[in-house]
Amino acid sequence: MxxxxxxxxxxxxxxxxxxxxxxxxxxxxxxxxxxxxxxxxxxxxxxxxxxxxxxxxxxxxxxxxxxxxxxxxxxxxxxxxxxxxxxxxxxxxxxxxxxxxxxxxxxxxxxxxxxxxxxxxxxxxxxxxxxxxxxxxxxxxxxxxxxxxxxxxxxxxxxxxxxxxxxxxxxxxxxxxxxxxxxxxxxxxxxxxxxxxxxxxxxxxxxxxxTKEELLRPSGSLVRSIDDSKLQAALVAEGIEANPVPGGGLSVDAETPRVGSIAFAAGVMLTELRGADSQGLEDMFLTLTSDDARQETAA
Known part of the structure; x- marks a missing residue:
């Protein structure tokens, strides 16, 4: 040890x-x-x-x-x-x-x-x-x-x-x-x-x-709806971060039951709602150290 x-x-x-x-x-x-x-x-x-x-x-x-x-x-x-x-x-x-x-x-x-x-x-x-x-x-x-x-x-x-x-x-x-x-x-x-x-x-x-499992465990949700802009506004109004993703939909910093409840209250019909994909080590590393990495510049 x-x-x-x-x-x-x-x-x-x-x-x-x-x-x-x-x-x-x-x-x-x-x-x-x-x-x-x-x-x-x-x-x-x-x-x-x-x-x-x-x-x-x-x-x-x-x-x-x-x-x-x-x-x-x-x-x-x-x-x-x-x-x-x-x-x-x-x-x-x-x-x-x-x-x-x-x-x-x-x-x-x-x-x-x-x-x-x-x-x-x-x-x-x-x-x-x-x-x-x-x-x-x-x-x-x-x-x-x-x-x-x-x-x-x-x-x-x-x-x-x-x-x-x-x-x-x-x-x-x-x-x-x-x-x-x-x-x-x-x-x-x-x-x-x-x-x-x-x-x-x-x-x-x-x-x-x-543990590797703890750090790489997926969190948040991926959601698609008939009106992503309205859904994003409703989520942000509840203090939840929601960002558009390529191809349509939102990456949301909240679990699926919470997202579904807010969408229902906002009257937004969902076409997809699932947990976020597992994050790889490289993505996690870059996210955690993006402000700490030494910036290399050409001489």
Whole structure:
């Protein structure tokens, strides 16, 4: 389990993380989402002991990361797949990791097999690895100590579709065996497939969190009538937001019984009334972070 409570991290006058609290539960995959500059990486660096918190706490398995005895045996971390010694071979990277953790070198071969790096590839210098191969090596390093928790920042970068599916299956199996996974990714489609819980951060603050089902559950109604303008006016008069949709009809921020009652009272005949379609993760993400996303402009 990972617990973050009232976490604040400042750099001078800039607040990168502002009173962030959430929990990543054991046996579940938690997707950690936000635009560039939202505070995701800073939060993950605090929980892995790389950046000090100004206030608040971040604990892993009930303990601050820096206080864990031999932390790699408890927590597997992958924050930057490119931050590996380019002059060493993949096998050397893992062998040094095994020595540091005090585990048998047999684990190196096991992890190479788990992440799909061949013996020939393991003999190559990391500088000659593709980004996808570095991601696999980074995951092997994170899993080397047989941890109970994985903290992964953009682990799918550079992976081809087959590699992304492999990673999804790997993390699903890890969580299914009782492990905790905190996963940051810009691949929203993949997060939607694998995550059990979702935490969304914008401008350093949590803007939404909950189970995937809770956050993506459809709300509101879609209604069509013989006089949409009159119906819209009646809904707005009751304090209900109603917006025209392409092809006719209204998207209404109210459930169907309420909409039907107002239409009846206004004397408007309905031709269709149903619950709104389920919102996808991308739509939800863009809606929640539209005011927080960094605006990119050409130089």
């Amino acid at each position: 990972i617990q973050v409570k009232n976490l604040v991290t400042t750099y001078g006058d800039f607040t990168a993380v502002d009173d962030v609290s959430f929990t990543a539960e054991a046996g579940r995959v938690t997707g950690f989402l936000g635009p560039n500059g939202a505070g995701k990486s800073t939060t993950m660096r605090v929980m892995t002991g790389l950046t000090p918190a100004t206030r608040g706490t971040a604990t892993v398995l009930g303990t601050p990361y820096a206080a864990l005895q031999n932390p790699g045996r408890h927590v597997g971390v992958l924050l930057d797949a490119s931050a590996q010694h380019a002059g060493r071979t993949g096998r050397e990277v893992l062998t040094l990791g095994a020595m540091t953790l005090g585990i048998n070198n047999r684990r190196v071969d096991q992890m190479l097999e788990v992440v799909g790096l061949t013996q020939q590839e393991a003999k190559r210098r990391v500088r000659n690895y593709s980004l996808g191969m570095r991601q696999r090596l980074g995951l092997a390093n994170a899993l080397l100590g047989d941890p109970k928790v994985l903290i992964l920042d953009e682990p799918a970068n550079g992976l081809d579709p087959a590699g992304i599916r492999w990673m999804r299956d790997l993390l699903d199996t890890f969580a299914g065996e009782g492990g905790t996974v905190l996963l940051s990714s810009h691949l929203l489609h993949e997060i939607e497939k694998i995550a059990d819980d979702i935490v969304v951060i914008g401008r350093g603050r949590i803007v939404a969190q909950g």
